[in-house]
Amino acid sequence: MEPKVTVICRKQDIALVNGAIKDAVSVFNEAKLLKNGAPCECTVSVNEFLPDDSAGGIICTALEGRVRTANTLDARLELLSQEVLFYFYFFLFFLIKKIINYLIE
Numbered sequence: 702m703e704p705k706v707t708v709i710c711r712k713q714d715i716a717l718v719n720g721a722i723k724d725a726v727s728v729f730n731e732a733k734l735l736k737n738g739a740p741c742e743c744t745v746s747v748n749e750f751l752p753d754d755s756a757g758g759i760i761c762t763a764l765e766g767r768v769r770t771a772n773t774l775d776a777r778l779e780l781l782s783q784e785v786l787f788y789f790y791f792f793l794f795f796l797i798k799k800i801i802n803y804l805i806e
Contacts (some may be wrong), residue, residue, distance in 0.1 A: 703763035706743045710759050711751045717757060718745050 712720045722743045730740045751760070751773065758773030 705763065706741065707746050707762045707766075708743060708759050709746045709751060710747050711753060711755060712756070713753070714757060715745055719797065723760055725791055762801060 708722060722745065722764055724742055726743050746762075751758070756774035758771070758776070760773065761770045762768065
């Protein structure tokens with residue numbers, strides 16, 4: 702767990718994200734999840750924003766931007782599409798195998 706986190710969001714979501722951050726940081730600090738018990742600092746980026754045409758979400762950065770965790774709708778849909786694609790290929794392979802076996806018999 703990092704003591705300093707920056708959150709990147711859309712410009713129109715800044716007020717909403719600030720409110721959510723306050724609640725999350727207070728819960729995090731009460732749980733004392735950092736090793737030394739130091740409070741966590743979380744700020745909303747004023748220099749970097751998600752595109753206005755994005756579907757929303759946030760990107761959390763730590764260690765001066767070297768660690769980035771995307772929790773945007775676009776990133777989640779990308780993960781879902783990769784998983785669905787795997788099942789699609791599996792089903793397609795299974796179907797082709799059944800057709801070949803049927804034709805051979």
